[in-house]
Amino acid sequence: MAQVLGGITTSHIPAIGMAMDRHEEDTPYWKPFFDGYPPVRAWLEAQQPDIAVVFYNDHGLEFFLDKKPTFAIGTAPQYHNADEGWGIKPIPPVTGETELSWHLVNQLIDDEFDMTVCQELRVDHGLTVPLSLMWPGNRYQHIKVIPVCINCERHPMPSPKRCYKLGQSIGRGIRSFAGDQKVVVFGTGGLSHQLDGERAGFINKAFDQYCMDTLVGHPEELTRLTNDDLVEKAGAQGVELNMWLAMRGVLSEHVTELHRHYHIPVSNTAAGVLVLENED
């Protein structure tokens, strides 16, 4: 049976990718942020996962309002990044995986998740920045990626509870897959931030720390929040916590927190990092 090694949370904002392009990791502005990553990379290096399930949101590269999925999953052998319009450099193709991907689609449809299934999909910074962060120099092509895209752009959005259950279904799918692959799960985006309106620049450190504390041991508590609660407490883009909850849903009930990092600000955003090791 395939095995879930654990989960990682990380910001995915484009400014991180741009800073890496410009080799600014050690500048005073960026160092406190990038200091959060060496332990994550060391854990990945030690664990050598074969597959990464990445929960992300598409900020308007592939999906537009014309046909906007609530949940989309990729089943393609490869994924491409592309011009997003404001200057982040596209990264080399991402390696995909078809067998576990289709197995997860079967599990999800059986569990009454109404996925949009993508055999061809351009992936944006929400997915690519975390790969660049985990494997600097874009040395990520050995790992097979299964993208899972969650609508965070237009209300109504799937609730925190629904996203957590999505992760649980994917967890069942991984554990029932006949194979010996080792899987890591990424919850990308967040934490508190707001880009739009007179409230732009809103950040809520206390709430972020509550989320990080609670996600580890009591994730169900967070699933009682609505998306309106998240907008109020974490900012309009704070709904990206839903990707963290989906990741947490994949993991076992008890997890070991191996690493935590939190920094404000990168660009307009509070950035949180967690490495959670699975117990089963």
Add this chain to the structure above:
Amino acid sequence: MAQVLGGITTSHIPAIGMAMDRHEEDTPYWKPFFDGYPPVRAWLEAQQPDIAVVFYNDHGLEFFLDKKPTFAIGTAPQYHNADEGWGIKPIPPVTGETELSWHLVNQLIDDEFDMTVCQELRVDHGLTVPLSLMWPGNRYQHIKVIPVCINCERHPMPSPKRCYKLGQSIGRGIRSFAGDQKVVVFGTGGLSHQLDGERAGFINKAFDQYCMDTLVGHPEELTRLTNDDLVEKAGAQGVELNMWLAMRGVLSEHVTELHRHYHIPVSNTAAGVLVLENED
């Protein structure tokens, strides 16, 4: 509160549209099929619905395997038909509706249906042929259409039970909408047929009649079937029964059967017509 008048089932195969284009309704081949429709048209004329929710499947006009939704719903002010590649004549634009559509999207996401929401959508014969059939001469532009598209093309597909529940959620949405609109619901496609393989031309009259009988008074019985059951009993394209079940889910528990018609064959297909009047 908006009101559900009732539901209609109808075949949607392209050959019907082509026969209407060629004015073949009274030929020996087509007359036994078209004879099923005057009572349906009379009921619509008497009831004067404002809005039609149409469950259909897209046979490869708008959606391809690259990004294939399980469930999609339109919220656009207008929908266009287009060239499908094998000669059915595109029909004039279909009038859409945005307010009830978005209300239904809110209801569906609250009820944990993971819709793909479409503000721009080309609709294929699955939706257009029923409109041409109900309002000959393409006089359908007075009625506002809400398209709901169900994956019937690639396994895994949503189960009969899931499709029935989708209809129930849409029913709750219509009944909770502040307005005095009268809504009719179309379940399109079916009945038994198979286009592909050595089994092409398979039709199962006994099963079709069981489905029509059961759909009226005991729809939950049909939700115990799997899609594999449907393929076996109703042919590979017989899974289109899922659109009938979604329609039935919108209606009240008890309905009055006002009209029934069944004819074999049109093209490769068994064609069934029902008019079911809602009781609440």
Add this chain to the structure above:
Amino acid sequence: MSNSSHADVPGTIKFDGPMATKGYALNKMCYSFNEASAREAFKQDEAGYCDRFGLTPEQKAAILDRDILALLREGGSIYYLAKFAGLLGLNVQDVGALQTGMTVEAFKEKLVRAGE
């Protein structure tokens, strides 16, 4: 689980995920035939058009041979293959006849008999 089970219905290939992966290029080519310009381009140079979409040799041969059953085995979905059939001037009854090895008249008669 219902979705990963393979319904063993004789004469029927279940178009599921692995088949959709196998047939992706073939189906993408057939989906392109929604456009009149694509149908024209195919007619001008059938083999070249197949190559442009990266069809496997088996898929390409089945297209050139109009072998519907082979196209299904190679991952074709009947919904997109129908657009290829349309381009050839065949309707679903012609395609039914081809797949069952019957004449079109015999295939139509079989359908009429299903109603009796």
Add this chain to the structure above:
Amino acid sequence: MSNSSHADVPGTIKFDGPMATKGYALNKMCYSFNEASAREAFKQDEAGYCDRFGLTPEQKAAILDRDILALLREGGSIYYLAKFAGLLGLNVQDVGALQTGMTVEAFKEKLVRAGE
């Protein structure tokens, strides 16, 4: 119901269904800016490019004025507007400053203070 309630968060417009209907043409234009050729076409003729997408007079005026708050009121989504901002050479901190009436430096300081 959670989805039809309007969270009344000051300084925040909920981008929901009705707003998405109102802003569709505007957002579609901004989404087009993923393509370098579209960005170039806009720069050549801003008003004409807006007309090609059928923007309302209010949307068009807000584009020509670079008035981000007005664009949000007219149904713009920040995700697509970000592509318009990028075309103007503005990043999300510049856009934050514009919306809050602060200098970019003051806006950045405000963010740093949130971490203290």
